[in-house]
Amino acid sequence: MNTTLNREVSKSSIITNMIWKFSERMGSQVVSLIVTIFLARLLSPDEYGLIAMATVFIAIANEFVISGFGNALIQKRMLIILIFRQYFY
16 A cells, blocks of 8 residues: 555656646746847847857757756766866856
């Protein structure tokens, strides 16, 4: 009976976590869309293009962060202080 309860709690927590993650992603996309529309109305085409290029660079850098570079660095057994400083400073 205890394992059945754990499975039910697990299923419930998984569904709840999926809903929260979906809400987080959608909220982020909505805020991004609103900011983009605001900037498009506020800035000149040249300035908006510069912001768009910076946004692309930030999105690519963010993919490295999301892909687990930090986790890989933390899991390394013999952590060299230089690598640690380069990553966090």
